[in-house]
Amino acid sequence: xxxxxxxxxxxxxxxxxxxxxxxxxxxxxxxxxxxxxxxxxxxxxxxxxxxxxxxxxxxxxxxxxxxxxxxxxxxxxxxxxxxxxxxxxxxxxxxxxxxxxxxxxxxxxxxxxxxxxxxxxxxxxxxxxxxxxxxxxxxxxxxxxxxxxxxxxxxxxxxxxxxxxxxxxxxxxxxxxxxxxxxxxxxxxxxxxxxxxxxxxxxxxxxxxxxxxxxxxxxxxx
Amino acid sequence: xxxxxxxxxxxxxxxxxxxxxxxxxxxxxxxxxxxxxxxxxxxxxxxxxxxxxxxxxxxxxxxxxxxxxxxxxxxxxxxxxxxxxxxxxxxxxxxxxxxxxxxxxxxxxxxxxxxxxxxxxxxxxxxxxxxxxxxxxxxxxxxxxxxxxxxxxxxxxxxxxxxxxxxxxxxxxxxxxxxxxxxxxxxxxxxxxxxxxxxxxxx
Numbered sequence: 001x002x003x004x005x006x007x008x009x010x011x012x013x014x015x016x017x018x019x020x021x022x023x024x025x026x027x028x029x030x031x032x033x034x035x036x037x038x039x040x041x042x043x044x045x046x047x048x049x050x051x052x053x054x055x056x057x058x059x060x061x062x063x064x065x066x067x068x069x070x071x072x073x074x075x076x077x078x079x080x081x082x083x084x085x086x087x088x089x090x091x092x093x094x095x096x097x098x099x100x101x102x103x104x105x106x107x108x109x110x111x112x113x114x115x116x117x118x119x120x121x122x123x124x125x126x127x128x129x130x131x132x133x134x135x136x137x138x139x140x141x142x143x144x145x146x147x148x149x150x151x152x153x154x155x156x157x158x159x160x161x162x163x164x165x166x167x168x169x170x171x172x173x174x175x176x177x178x179x180x181x182x183x184x185x186x187x188x189x190x191x192x193x194x195x196x197x198x199x200x201x202x203x204x205x206x207x208x209x210x211x212x213x214x215x216x217x218x219x220x221x222x
Numbered sequence: 223x224x225x226x227x228x229x230x231x232x233x234x235x236x237x238x239x240x241x242x243x244x245x246x247x248x249x250x251x252x253x254x255x256x257x258x259x260x261x262x263x264x265x266x267x268x269x270x271x272x273x274x275x276x277x278x279x280x281x282x283x284x285x286x287x288x289x290x291x292x293x294x295x296x297x298x299x300x301x302x303x304x305x306x307x308x309x310x311x312x313x314x315x316x317x318x319x320x321x322x323x324x325x326x327x328x329x330x331x332x333x334x335x336x337x338x339x340x341x342x343x344x345x346x347x348x349x350x351x352x353x354x355x356x357x358x359x360x361x362x363x364x365x366x367x368x369x370x371x372x373x374x375x376x377x378x379x380x381x382x383x384x385x386x387x388x389x390x391x392x393x394x395x396x397x398x399x400x401x402x403x404x405x406x407x408x409x410x411x412x413x414x415x416x417x418x419x420x421x422x423x424x425x
Contacts, residue, residue, distance in 0.1 A: 109272070113283070116268035118292050138239035146245040153266035153287045153372070158257065161249040168238060168246060175237035 104131060108140060115145055118155055121166045129174035132167070141167070261293040264303075269310065269339060271317035271347065284317060284347040288369045290337045301420050302336035302362035308417040309339050316340070316348060324412070327351050331410035333390070334358070334418030338366035341414075342373050345383045352384030352407040363389045 107127050114124050131137060146164065148154060155163075255263065271284040291303045315321040325344060329352045332341045341355035355366050366387045370376050375385050384407045398409040 109283075113268075113270040113272070116266075116270070116285075118265070118267050133237070135239065138242055142239055142241040142245065146242060148245065148248070153268055155267075156260055156263065156265040157249055157252060157254045158260040159265070161246065161254055164242065164246040164249065168242065171238045171242075 104137070107131075108137070108144075111141075112144055115163060116153075116155065118159055121159075121162045124163070124166075126170065129170050133171055133174040138171070262291065264289045264291050267292055267305070269305070269313070269343075271313060271343060273317075284343070286313075286339055286342045286346065287372050288337045288339055288342070289365065289372060290369075300357075300359040300362050302334070302357050302359055303365065305337045305339045306417045309336065312414070312416045313340055313343050316343065322348055325350055328411040329384075329407055329409070330354070330412045330414060332356060332414040333392075334415055335366055335387075336362060336417075338369045338387075340416060341366070341385075342369060342375060344414075345370075345375050345385050346373050350383055352386070352405075352410075354386040354388060354405050354407070354410065356388045356390035358389065358391060360389045363387050 104127070107125070110125055111127065126132070127137070132141075143150070145151070146160065154160065254260075266287055267290055268285050268287045271286075273282040273284060288305065290305060294303050316325055326349050328350055330341070330344050330350050332338075332353065332355045335341050335355040335357050338355050341353045344350045345353045355363075355370075357363050357366065367376070370385060370387065375383075384405075386405045386407070388405070401409050
């Protein structure tokens with residue numbers, strides 16, 4: 001019982017990163033991997049998900065999981081060098097649940113609303129640099145503000161670019177230790193919500209009719 | 223230059239989300255229009271009127287998405303191609319509990335609707351019975367129609383609310399029966415107007 005998500009390595013020195021993967025039904029899946037990678041996956045219908053007891057190393061045995069709903073299709077990028085396999089979804093949660101800190105969520109929502117209202121970049125109410133650099137905050141901002149494939153009514157390109165440039169300059173300033181693995185903070189937040197099973201996420205998606213970003217942690221199996 | 227950009231991106235990928243860097247690089251390599259051109263073009267603008275519920279877990283943003291020329295003050299003889307601050311303020315009031323109490327279940331008539339922001343907010347989120355969005359400029363009325371469509375309001379059934387647009391020249395009396403014939407709904411209970419007149423001297 002092994003669900004494989006084929007990821008393609010790009011640089012050995014990149015130890016971890018977050019990936020946003022587009023699913024066939026309009027979901028994004030953000031996957032933590034140890035190597036940078038890009039793949040396109042399709043989500044099967046919920047009925048096709050089978051429960052599995054096989055869990056990854058970091059997961060506790062008590063947590064029910066499901067077979068990851070992935071089909072593998074063409075890699076989005078072909079520039080990468082070699083491939084490796086990832087398996088076992090450890091946890092999944094929707095974006096709002098990832099934000100364990102309600103105040104931060106509120107700040108992000110304010111920033112997001114200002115952004116879609118085309119408020120001048122320097123007048124946006126930015127979060128402090130230390131908060132911005134956390135990988136789950138960056139993942140949230142990408143999924144909710146800059147994901148060109150998912151956002152229906154995006155701001156004009158020039159405005160997006162100005163905001164992104166400013167954001168990235170803030171991130172550069174904030175990240176003083178390039179070796180720091182900011183991904184760990186996500187694990188702390190993520191596991192708070194780990195009791196959300198994939199099935200409940202799927203039904204949430206189904207009920208709301210909205211695009212739901214599912215965040216998955218995938219353990220590396222080879 | 224592209225090579226340099228790519229190198230910079232790869233070097234930075236350790237710290238900064240790859241997705242964000244990719245988004246920026248694809249914007250950098252696409253032909254972004256100049257500042258001047260960009261300012262003239264219509265763009266999507268989304269206004270949010272968040273509902274402040276006591277339960278934090280339920281957030282309802284109540285958004286209105288418009289296609290408008292955000293930085294155009296006046297063009298083609300109209301100031302109706304962008305949403306003005308007065309409309310945002312009136313929108314915030316209408317979206318508040320007090321405002322909703324005033325407007326719920328009423329038939330609303332908006333003067334100088336411009337981009338149609340207020341009319342759309344009312345029809346989409348505030349449970350009104352019907353709306354007629356009017357403006358003196360035909361071209362502006364066309365953009366209101368586009369914006370109704372963008373918000374899924376082009377079909378009456380979708381919102382349970384009668385939605386009409388009209389070019390309206392002021393100065394002629396309107397009686398209830400003519401109104402009903404023209405707009406397919408009874409005489410309005412609420413008249414909305416935000417920044418409806420402008421002086422050419424002030425522009």
